[in-house]
Amino acid sequence: MDTTIKAPTAKRTRVSGIERSVQIMDLLSELGHPVSAYEIAKTVGAPVSTIYAIVEELQSRELLTRGPDNAIWLGPRLLRYGLAYEARMDLLGEAKHEMVRLARETGETVQVCFRDNGYMVVVAMVDGVGHFRISSDVGTRVPLNWTASGRLLLGHLPSDERRAAFGEYSKPSPTGLAETNADLLSEQAGRDFNERLAVQLGASEFSVACIASPIRDEAGACSATISIVLSEAKAKNNLETYADAVRGSAEAIERSLGRVQR
Numbered sequence: 001m002d003t004t005i006k007a008p009t010a011k012r013t014r015v016s017g018i019e020r021s022v023q024i025m026d027l028l029s030e031l032g033h034p035v036s037a038y039e040i041a042k043t044v045g046a047p048v049s050t051i052y053a054i055v056e057e058l059q060s061r062e063l064l065t066r067g068p069d070n071a072i073w074l075g076p077r078l079l080r081y082g083l084a085y086e087a088r089m090d091l092l093g094e095a096k097h098e099m100v101r102l103a104r105e106t107g108e109t110v111q112v113c114f115r116d117n118g119y120m121v122v123v124a125m126v127d128g129v130g131h132f133r134i135s136s137d138v139g140t141r142v143p144l145n146w147t148a149s150g151r152l153l154l155g156h157l158p159s160d161e162r163r164a165a166f167g168e169y170s171k172p173s174p175t176g177l178a179e180t181n182a183d184l185l186s187e188q189a190g191r192d193f194n195e196r197l198a199v200q201l202g203a204s205e206f207s208v209a210c211i212a213s214p215i216r217d218e219a220g221a222c223s224a225t226i227s228i229v230l231s232e233a234k235a236k237n238n239l240e241t242y243a244d245a246v247r248g249s250a251e252a253i254e255r256s257l258g259r260v261q262r
Helices: 016-033 037-044 048-060 077-087 089-107 148-154 157-170 182-195 232-236 239-256
Strands: 064-066 072-074 109-116 117-125 140-142 196-202 208-216 223-232
Touching: 016 037, 016 048, 016 072, 037 048, 048 064, 089 109, 089 117, 089 223, 089 239, 109 148, 117 148, 148 157, 148 182, 148 196, 148 208, 148 223, 157 182, 182 196, 196 232, 208 232, 208 239, 223 232, 223 239, 232 239
Parallel strands: none
Antiparallel strands: 064 072, 109 117, 109 223, 117 140, 196 208, 208 223
8 A cells, every 4th residue: 555645736726707706906007007018917926827828818908009019008998997996986076166165265285085995095185386396296196194184094994904904014205204113103183083183294295295184984984084185384383274174174075965973
C-alpha cells in the first residue's frame, strides 16, 4: 500500500470576465488618464492575453476607447449610464440648487462629496466668483483623512468602525499636515459629525481650507457632504460666518428631501 503523503493541490481560482472588466474601469478611474493594455494587465495581475480580449470586447460596446497611441480609456457609453444614475439621485438634484445659492451668497467654491470606500469623491461643484481657484474638480478622489468632508463621511459610524476605516485608508498628504493617527481621526470625526461641522486647513493643499457639513439620510447617517472651499486666510478670518452658511445649506437640503432630523 502506498503510504506517501501527497501535498494538497492548491485550489485554482478563476476571475470572471465581469470582475476583470470592473478592475479595468476602476483602475482607469483611479489613475485619471489612459494607459496601455500591458500596463493594465501588470497592475491588476492578469494575463496580457486576457486583458487584450476583455478590452476588445468592451471597446466594441463603447465602454472603453483607444487613443491614437492605443492607450485605453473609458468609453462614451459610461457617460450615458452615469447621467441616467444621476437623474435618479434626488439628493444630488436638490443639492445642486443649494450649491448655486451658497456659492452666490459666499462668493466661494462649493462642492458636494460622496464616499467611495477609502476615498472622498467630488460629485458636483459650483465655482466661486473670486480669483481664488482650487485644483480639484468633479471626479477628484482623495483619501478620507485629508479633508473635512472625509471625516464627516465616517463620522456617523460607531467608534470602532471609524477607527478601523481610518486605520485601513489613511495616507500622508502632500502637505504632510493631514492627520494619519486612526484613534485621533476617529475621535475627531465623531465630534465633527455631532457638531455638524468639520474644518480642514491646508491638509491636502497648501493655503486651501475646506469647511463642510454632513447631509444626513433618513437614518441619520452621513450620505454626502456640502462644503465651501476657499483660501486658508479667508477661512480663518471669517470662520463662524462660513460655518453657519454651510450648516444652513446642509439642513436646507435635508428639509427639501423630507429628512426631518432630531
